Amino acid sequence: MTITSPLPRRSVLRALTVAAALGGAAPASGYVSGSAAFAAEPETYTLTIRHLDRDGRVPTHYRTSVTGISGPGAGRSEQPHDASGTASVRLPGGRYLLESSLWTDRVADGTDWIVQPRLDLDRDTTVTVDARTTAPVDVTPPDGPAAFLNSGMFIEVTHGGATRMASIVKATPTLRTAHLGPEAEAGSVKQWYDSYWTTRAGGYALGRTFSGTRALTGLTHHYTAGELATLELRAVARPDAGGAGAGSGAGTGAVAGTAGIDLAPTVGPAAGPSVGASWSLPVPGTATLFVTPLRGTWDVVYTAPAAPGTRPNRYFADGIAVRAGATTTHTFDGPVVGPALTGRAGVERDGDTLTADLPLLADGDGHVPTAPSFDTAWAGLYRDGALLHARSGGLDRATFTVPPGPASYRLAATVARRAATGATTRVNASWTFRSATTAGPVPVPVSVVRFSPGLGPAGTAPAGIPLRVPVTVQGAAADGRVRALTVSMSADGGRSWTVLPVHEGAVTVPNPAAGTAVSLRAELTDTDGNTLDQTLVDAYRTG
Template identity: 60%
Template sequence: MTIPSAPRRSVLRALAVSVALVGGAIPASGTAASAEPPGTYTLTINHLDRAGRATADYLTGVHGLSGPNAGKSVKPHDASGTTTVRLPRGRYALDSALHKSEPADGVDWIVQPRLDLDRDTTVTVDARTTAAVDVRPPDPAAKLYVGMMLAEITHNGVTHHPNVSTGGAELRVAHLGPAAEPGSVRQWFDGHWEAGKGVYSLGYAFTGDRALTGLTRHPARRDLATVRVGAAATPGTSGYANVFVTPSAGPTVGYGGTVKTPGTATHFVTPERGTWDFMYATRDASGATARRYHADGVRVRAGETTSLTFDNAVFGPDLTGRPGAVREGRRISVDLPLLADGEGHTSVERAPDETVSFTLHRDGVPVAPEASAPGRAAFTVPPGRAAHRLTGTARRTGAPGTATRVTSVWTFASATTAGPTPLPLSAVRFSPGLSLTGTAPAGTALRIPVTVQGAAANGRTRSLTVSTSTDGGATWTRLPVTRGAVTFRNPPADTGVSLRAELTDTDGNTLTQTTVDAYRTR
């Protein structure tokens, strides 16, 4: 089996490790042959340490891949170093972690991906066959936070994920036994190191018919990609946030650390591991999670820098990857974040000071909601075609700051549908260059890019107007939209600037979107 692994991104994704209990295993000793079920065989496993001596310091798992024990596991152990167990005929995978009582003495992990049990069989797990996992970042002062070696062994539709982790002890690994089928063994190593200049996350993946015997990787800085995570300081947060990073592919271990807000966390990652997932969590004054964002599948390239900023203005509706509302028959379902941050990241949690609600009118008559959740609602409307007005409102009632109120009003015609049909909603994104406190310099001209999403995107906008307010939305001033942006001269310091967009698409559907205190001046 394995040394217990460090938790991978406890709020990111749970490690999918096979831990099925024993099924169909029969102790080999003290059992009369006449009482043994037919088609079972004795498996004897010898365990030897780095000096070639029998050892009791091991964790061994035998995992069924085919036959009666497919998907089941047994963990035999005997203090003599030799253990026996009777198992039904079938294909198994075996892995064994040999270790001293002190973790600092190191771990030898041996994986046999193919063990065909069709007769009495003896296997020797020998630590002297292993080779070092020598993976390290270019900064010699970096300290290992956690590392994990994980295998994925697949046969006959059954998959097993043995793994071993290390927090700094020497890790040595080896393949044992015959080769399995081509491509049936995947294996990867992921490690995370902390350094003064940032966090190094190095990952390497392999596919073949054998487990790894040793691994050496010493990447230079030019071999790595840089991801800079901007941590905004929004009103009501505590002055620090949590950043978690993990490879997108495969169950594995991730890194979790803190960053001061406003501030920047720098991560160096290996592009060959594929895309990377980032999770960002703000904390309120009590230290509890206020908002939690995900940026999954971030693509990186060696030598290049990618920037991600979380929890910064301008907050507002976002339709990236979603229609916002769908009608199926008489039912209208709404799934639309109203407080996506300036880069479109959507919080999967609602802060205590936030309220979000949706209302629907059909031909001017309110429709009672039948279900409601943050960012979601459902309504059942009478059959037939009618004019609809959907209103979404989000409020922040805590410390005054950015996006104290966001309101979107959509109008559209809709009739009963035969199946799920997206409704023609649009959204407008404002993207000014702001500091990590959601502010812009007072008295300066600020260019604010304007992007249309949804039904009115890609040339389907008939009209679009943008207005600003510096008195909380009491009065508005219209600005011309030129080449996808408006330009606004900022008011005196510590003033909230509100933004409003009004558009009509080419089919006559409309949107009025208002963000009170979209950003502030400093």
């Protein structure tokens, strides 16, 4: 398949699920007023492509694409085919990318993929696509019994300021590749290969990139354990609405990468386009994946089990950096659930419009659910002490129109959901700040406090043992802009509170008896006088 136009990354990935025939418009012609001559049509040439299988005969099956990179044929794509194995097409002159796949009716024979990254069409030209020139792609993990899942090879060719791509996706490890034609300009050819393997405990995601003047003729790399990084993905049993099992306390989730195709659960590299692969994840449980750091960062999506008739929550973890020999852990759908500001301002003012994008139910690692479950939610905006706006629902994509000029504001929100083991049953948050009319989008100074206790697989903490709980400030008060911070805990659902000293970025919680919910509260003032009052009722439980 050839991709001929730049698209948003996820759109490109979805495009990989079908073989798209991308056509080009016919060349335009015109008449020059006052002249006897028409505008010159682009010169065209006949491109003839001969196809030979591994025995030098007409292949059983083949598919060839020719896509214009630059010149009059830029953007035009053709798929010439003839049962004789020799196909012709007439095209305007210019630089083209040619790629061809040849295969038989026997799966074990695999596929030959031949790419000519530089095809300069300036005369009638004949090209021979010969499967006898290919070499095997032999990429394997260090674990011999690991089972192959799928793979994808991609090539990107740049010329004249334009880029075109081609790819092949395989469900069997039987791919052979070859370069065809002259070398392209230095660095104009980029190619990458990703393959995925499964084991009882998880699997392997093996990726590698190349840059140069030629397409790959075969690829051999047998990975060692020392070349790989460990990506540990954990799912917490949280039997609340929208959480694991929704009352069952267990289930099976799925880990998925945004490099995957549409809604398929996969893990994949952040740099794409690419393909991904699927792994199931027991809840509670852990999937251990070994990935190649040289492929760059990795994207993961976790889909939590859901109650019948409800939408499952998906949690995105994008751009995960890994290092050979090191372990990176992401825990999904677990406590302490609360507001999060990772990668976002939270609240912005544009002219006299306030827009909030402030998730109140991010999981313990800060992953934001796509379908947060709650029973009731309310948000209100006060201006100089008077209620200006009230709305049902949280602060995801909430918009408020405010009067012009400066004023003091308070933004308050509460979310409540059914009590359940390990669930945050209520989140209350209130922010105060001053704001005035702006000439464009300007962040409003809001902050949140995140609590990160080390909890067990079920999201609980040992009863009767003091627990160190790291405290992190996100938003306007981060990076040393805290004037005052008070943290308190409650073991009776928030009826009474005990202040906990904050020392070296953490508090120590005297965990109560087994089966007790611990609630946490943070009261913060930043160096400019903006405040936060945040309460998490049933932040976690003891077990």
